[in-house]
Amino acid sequence: MKKSLLFVFLLSGAMLGKAQTLTFYNEGQPIENGSEVVSSRYNETIAEYGKQLSLEPAITLTSSADSEVGTVHVTLKSLDQHSVGICVWEGGCVNAGENNEWTVLKSNNAKLSADTPVDMRIEYMGEGNGQIIPFGTVITVKAEVSAWYEGNEASKISFTLVMTSDPALGSVDEVTAASPVVRAEAGTLVYSLPCESAELSLYSIGGVQALAQHLSGSEGTVSLAGLTAGLYIYRLQGGVSAYGKIIVK
Numbered sequence: 640m641k642k643s644l645l646f647v648f649l650l651s652g653a654m655l656g657k658a659q660t661l662t663f664y665n666e667g668q669p670i671e672n673g674s675e676v677v678s679s680r681y682n683e684t685i686a687e688y689g690k691q692l693s694l695e696p697a698i699t700l701t702s703s704a705d706s707e708v709g710t711v712h713v714t715l716k717s718l719d720q721h722s723v724g725i726c727v728w729e730g731g732c733v734n735a736g737e738n739n740e741w742t743v744l745k746s747n748n749a750k751l752s753a754d755t756p757v758d759m760r761i762e763y764m765g766e767g768n769g770q771i772i773p774f775g776t777v778i779t780v781k782a783e784v785s786a787w788y789e790g791n792e793a794s795k796i797s798f799t800l801v802m803t804s805d806p807a808l809g810s811v812d813e814v815t816a817a818s819p820v821v822r823a824e825a826g827t828l829v830y831s832l833p834c835e836s837a838e839l840s841l842y843s844i845g846g847v848q849a850l851a852q853h854l855s856g857s858e859g860t861v862s863l864a865g866l867t868a869g870l871y872i873y874r875l876q877g878g879v880s881a882y883g884k885i886i887v888k
Contacts, residue, residue: 663798666678670798678696678697691774692778694778710788713784721736723762723782725762726762729749735782779801779804784797823863830859832854838853844870849866871884
């Protein structure tokens with residue numbers, strides 16, 4: 640009888656331990672503890688001051704068991720002293736970097752339902768109040784994201800989040816059709832599109848628009864005469880939506 644009770648106790652403990660699990664997800668895919676995730680997801684907003692680039696990765700958190708108020712904590716640590724923000728749950732956003740605090744804490748203030756993803760709402764929108772990232776700017780920001788149950792350090796999970804607008808580092812998930820081909824050669828931009836027309840914009844690294852032109856036909860060229868040599872970001876809109884970078888020599 641004692642052995643049976645011991646078995647039930649151990650089984651119950653094992654089930655309880657299994658139930659108390661936190662998991663981060665990126666774009667709906669689970670993130671392995673201790674791994675690095677690169678996200679090129681961004682949002683181009685248009686406000687009264689013009690276009691703004693906001694890096695907004697699709698990071699969610701799931702608890703495998705119902706969690707009461709205040710029992711789950713999340714920290715966001717800036718790894719390169721950029722002002723990264725996190726707005727998960729209620730109570731407004733907190734930003735790593737304010738008052739030279741490079742690690743910020745958020746605690747849940749609402750009950751979490753089992754297996755229900757919660758949007759972390761992590762974002763990077765520039766440095767300081769009123770600062771913006773002009774669209775076309777190439778920037779990469781790194782942060783460490785961690786979560787754990789209160790009083791249970793063994794449940795802590797962490798990963799490194801790399802937010803970037805550099806097409807060379809992350810996948811371009813804004814492409815809505817077959818990938819276009821855009822390259823620069825001998826002072827000319829050569830393009831091949833999966834559609835019959837698109838709007839092309841070129842931006843300098845500083846976010847200044849250097850060229851805007853309507854592309855007619857699925858293939859063609861655009862003169863780059865007059866542009867200063869260097870790295871540019873191209874943006875295609877219309878029949879296809881994509882961005883990338885070219886080097887003008």
